[in-house]
Amino acid sequence: MKALMFGWEFPPHILGGLGTASFGLTRGMVDCGDMDITFVIPKPWGDEDKSFLKIIGANCTPIAWRDHSEEYVQQRIGYCTEPKEYFHLRNHIYADFNHLGYLNDLGCIEFSGRYPENLLEEINNYSIVAGVIARSDNFDVIHSHDWLTYPAGIHAKKVTGKPLVIHVHATDFDRSRGNVNPTVFGIEKDGMYWADKIITVSEMTRQTVIDKYHIDPRKVITVHNAVEPVSPEIEAIVPIRNTKDKVVTFLGRITMQKGPEYFVEAAHRVLQRTKNVRFVMAGSGDKMNEMIRLASARGIADRFHFTGFLKGKQVYEMLKSSDVYIMPSVSEPFGISPLEAMQVGVPSIISHQSGCAEILTNVIKIDYWDIEAMADAIYSIVTYPAMYEHLKIEGKNEVDQIVWEKAGQKVIDIYKEVLGWR
Amino acid sequence: MKTICFYFQIHQPFRLKRYRFFDIGGDHYYYDDFNNEAIITRIAERSYRPALQTLSEMIENSGKKFKAAFSISGTALEQMEIHAPEVIESLKSLAKTGCIEFLAETYAHSLSSLYDDAEFERQVKLHSAKIQNLFGQTPVVFRNTELIYSDEIGEKIQKMGFKGVMIEGAKHILGWKSPNFVYNCASSPKLKILMRNYRFSDDISFRFSNQGWSGFPLTAEKYIDWIASTPENETNINLFMNFDTFGEFQTRESGIFNFLKALPRCAEERKINFRTPSEIFQSTKAVDSIHVMHNISWADEERDTSAWLGNRLQKDAADKLYSISERVRMSKDRRLMQDWNYLQSSDHFYYMSTKHSSDGAVHSHFSPYDTPFDAFTNYMNVLGDFIARVNAQFPDTIENEELNALLTTIHNQDHKIMDLEEELKKLKATKRKESKATKA
Numbered sequence: 001m002k003a004l005m006f007g008w009e010f011p012p013h014i015l016g017g018l019g020t021a022s023f024g025l026t027r028g029m030v031d032c033g034d035m036d037i038t039f040v041i042p043k044p045w046g047d048e049d050k051s052f053l054k055i056i057g058a059n060c061t062p063i064a065w066r067d068h069s070e071e072y073v074q075q076r077i078g079y080c081t082e083p084k085e086y087f088h089l090r091n092h093i094y095a096d097f098n099h100l101g102y103l104n105d106l107g108c109i110e111f112s113g114r115y116p117e118n119l120l121e122e123i124n125n126y127s128i129v130a131g132v133i134a135r136s137d138n139f140d141v142i143h144s145h146d147w148l149t150y151p152a153g154i155h156a157k158k159v160t161g162k163p164l165v166i167h168v169h170a171t172d173f174d175r176s177r178g179n180v181n182p183t184v185f186g187i188e189k190d191g192m193y194w195a196d197k198i199i200t201v202s203e204m205t206r207q208t209v210i211d212k213y214h215i216d217p218r219k220v221i222t223v224h225n226a227v228e229p230v231s232p233e234i235e236a237i238v239p240i241r242n243t244k245d246k247v248v249t250f251l252g253r254i255t256m257q258k259g260p261e262y263f264v265e266a267a268h269r270v271l272q273r274t275k276n277v278r279f280v281m282a283g284s285g286d287k288m289n290e291m292i293r294l295a296s297a298r299g300i301a302d303r304f305h306f307t308g309f310l311k312g313k314q315v316y317e318m319l320k321s322s323d324v325y326i327m328p329s330v331s332e333p334f335g336i337s338p339l340e341a342m343q344v345g346v347p348s349i350i351s352h353q354s355g356c357a358e359i360l361t362n363v364i365k366i367d368y369w370d371i372e373a374m375a376d377a378i379y380s381i382v383t384y385p386a387m388y389e390h391l392k393i394e395g396k397n398e399v400d401q402i403v404w405e406k407a408g409q410k411v412i413d414i415y416k417e418v419l420g421w422r
Numbered sequence: 423m424k425t426i427c428f429y430f431q432i433h434q435p436f437r438l439k440r441y442r443f444f445d446i447g448g449d450h451y452y453y454d455d456f457n458n459e460a461i462i463t464r465i466a467e468r469s470y471r472p473a474l475q476t477l478s479e480m481i482e483n484s485g486k487k488f489k490a491a492f493s494i495s496g497t498a499l500e501q502m503e504i505h506a507p508e509v510i511e512s513l514k515s516l517a518k519t520g521c522i523e524f525l526a527e528t529y530a531h532s533l534s535s536l537y538d539d540a541e542f543e544r545q546v547k548l549h550s551a552k553i554q555n556l557f558g559q560t561p562v563v564f565r566n567t568e569l570i571y572s573d574e575i576g577e578k579i580q581k582m583g584f585k586g587v588m589i590e591g592a593k594h595i596l597g598w599k600s601p602n603f604v605y606n607c608a609s610s611p612k613l614k615i616l617m618r619n620y621r622f623s624d625d626i627s628f629r630f631s632n633q634g635w636s637g638f639p640l641t642a643e644k645y646i647d648w649i650a651s652t653p654e655n656e657t658n659i660n661l662f663m664n665f666d667t668f669g670e671f672q673t674r675e676s677g678i679f680n681f682l683k684a685l686p687r688c689a690e691e692r693k694i695n696f697r698t699p700s701e702i703f704q705s706t707k708a709v710d711s712i713h714v715m716h717n718i719s720w721a722d723e724e725r726d727t728s729a730w731l732g733n734r735l736q737k738d739a740a741d742k743l744y745s746i747s748e749r750v751r752m753s754k755d756r757r758l759m760q761d762w763n764y765l766q767s768s769d770h771f772y773y774m775s776t777k778h779s780s781d782g783a784v785h786s787h788f789s790p791y792d793t794p795f796d797a798f799t800n801y802m803n804v805l806g807d808f809i810a811r812v813n814a815q816f817p818d819t820i821e822n823e824e825l826n827a828l829l830t831t832i833h834n835q836d837h838k839i840m841d842l843e844e845e846l847k848k849l850k851a852t853k854r855k856e857s858k859a860t861k862a
């Protein structure tokens with residue numbers, strides 16, 4: 001089966017969970033066999049893992065005819081695209097886009113591949129490019145990851161008449177705590193309208209799609225995310241422990257959505273009772289300074305630490321040196337990071353408002369606003385060794401069963417359903 | 423002639439309230455009064471009262487031929503005394519008919535038989551005294567918490583003077599044997615054993631109203647027919663179940679009460695009688711002995727103690743609890759002793775079970791907590807406060823033995839002082855006499 005996927009991020013250059021999920025899911029689907037995936041991203045770096053799928057860069061896809069030699073193309077974009085591919089795509093230009101003032105020498109549009117100021121313009125350009133790619137091959141199904149790529153998916157569907165599956169990794173209701181951006185909402189709603197099936201990453205998100213976007217429940221299916229097995233390099237990281245104190249870690253963007261202020265308040269509660277605990281808030285974000293002020297206002301700054309942004313290996317070093325991982329998210333469509341913490345044997349506390357709470361058992365679940373319960377859970381894990389041991393061992397066992405192949409198989413089944421193959 | 427032995431279990435724990443770690447040291451009241459009252463009154467209303475009423479009618483209509491045994495935990499009795507005294511009254515009047523036997527168990531429906539012999543004995547005595555006090559009977563047959571049993575426990579029970587014990591007819595213990603006989607304990611043969619026939623028992627307690635079951639609808643005639651059609655020589659059918667089966671698990675609408683009522687008549691037609699455990703033990707010889715190396719119970723598919731002590735959390739909590747057992751018994755503080763009893767109820771450990779099978783659903787159905795982790799944290803917080811209170815009584819730097827010696831000294835000091843005073847008086851008197859004598 002040939003699937004055309006539109007995404008925005010792909011490892012190793014990722015900005016959020018979307019890239020990780022895109023990689024895991026496609027890998028899982030290919031492992032299920034008989035899948036041929038073409039994955040479009042705005043701007044490939046050339047070091048992506050292309051062993052199991054084909055990656056097309058939107059910035060390497062011509063939308064206006066330019067005559068170039070193979071050598072020139074190779075020298076310009078050879079790091080991520082075969083010249084042959086470029087010429088093949090060039091044969092499928094469907095309209096004259098020369099009026100667009102920003103085409104480069106290859107007749108392509110430049111993309112930032114991030115989330116820039118002119119994001120809406122990038123989204124639109126991306127969907128123009130999608131028209132060329134959709135025409136270039138005979139795909140069975142089209143699959144769009146998150147709202148940025150819905151217009152591209154819709155375009156491809158209109159051009160080819162093939163079924164469209166959209167994958168909701170988050171909605172604007174999660175990102176904005178209710179203050180929805182009308183333009184974004186419009187794009188999301190349009191995508192859901194055109195989709196033949198909608199995949200959500202959790203039951204919670206599914207309900208948002210049904211309730212807030214008024215979509216027919218029969219059209220929306222939940223496929224929970226999974227997690228990649230820990231790589232040997234990460235396995236080999238030796239945790240650094242410079243203190244006898246227990247370490248409780250919050251790791252993620254310090255933004256409204258992640259509920260950092262509840263963590264500070266819970267820390268304050270715990271420290272009123274017991275002294276041998278330290279709290280770490282790792283990451284950065286627009287709420288960071290506010291959190292630093294809050295921690296000192298509560299008088300716990302001596303035991304509450306901020307690390308700033310962590311990347312790559314540092315994340316796992318931090319995780320492995322922790323006794324408790326906590327994710328008090330106010331609204332988290334799925335949230336892969338607690339699974340990653342559990343993989344390295346760190347007991348986790350997550351909010352009921354996180355999608356991953358639906359599939360995890362050996363974690364402590366609390367409501368994000370219930371700082372008393374949160375404090376109690378932290379106290380319990382750092383005080384009662386049986387609790388720590390149980391969550392550590394059973395949590396790891398549990399999360400090792402959550403593999404992408406299962407999610408991938410579910411997505412393939414959904415493809416078959418929209419294609420009427422079963 | 424076949425004999426049916428009914429035994430009903432009534433137990434309610436004192437459920438704990440939400441107890442956060444900041445309450446440790448500040449709040450010494452641990453119980454969820456609202457929830458406990460709501461549950462006991464609901465069950466009394468829906469189950470205990472109508473079921474007891476049915477039993478008394480059955481006894482009356484059958485001319486006292488219907489007999490049954492009850493095992494009621496001390497914590498359940500206490501709660502009924504407060505919130506449902508009418509249930510106690512009906513039990514008392516049933517006791518007067520002579521058709522009801524009360525069995526002994528641990529006061530708090532605890533796991534003490536697995537942990538602490540002295541504590542086990544104390545609780546059984548406490549319970550027997552309570553039964554004697556309320557119903558004027560001293561139990562002679564024992565039934566352990568959730569039918570937990572092993573040869574070791576059998577020996578303990580026998581030493582405490584019990585004639586018999588009720589246990590689960592677990593398949594892996596019986597092998598090819600049938601539960602429908604009287605057995606005795608392999609290690610102390612004087613102790614006789616009745617084994618639960620789980621098929622017939624579960625027909626009533628689990629399957630009665632299950633429409634998907636091939637036996638549905640179950641009528642008294644059909645049921646007695648099944649019992650009558652067991653092999654001729656198998657004489658004892660032992661039906662052990664929770665008393666809230668009647669009215670709570672099997673609702674009144676399912677017709678469970680009418681089913682019960684019809685049993686004595688149908689049984690009489692098929693020449694099957696009812697007897698209490700002690701009657702059976704008196705008149706029937708054991709056909710064979712039963713070896714039970716490892717603990718068995720009537721809970722879950724495994725029929726072992728994993729429902730209460732199956733995971734780390736449960737084991738740790740129980741270890742911690744019984745680690746202070748001796749200390750608590752040394753203290754004579756009444757409030758401490760009361761909490762000590764209540765905290766031992768096996769239910770607290772049952773709530774911490776992390777089983778995922780179909781039994782897991784049963785666990786969570788009864789639990790006041792959302793998750794086993796919640797149950798563990800709450801219990802450990804309470805236990806933390808309790809242990810701190812025990813330690814406040816006596817410094818924990820002193821060894822138990824030393825402490826015991828000191829306590830004995832303190833306890834005896836009044837006597838000692840009186841003795842000494844007496845002696846002093848005598849000496850003074852003799853001295854006076856002597857001095858008089860010398861003067862004279």
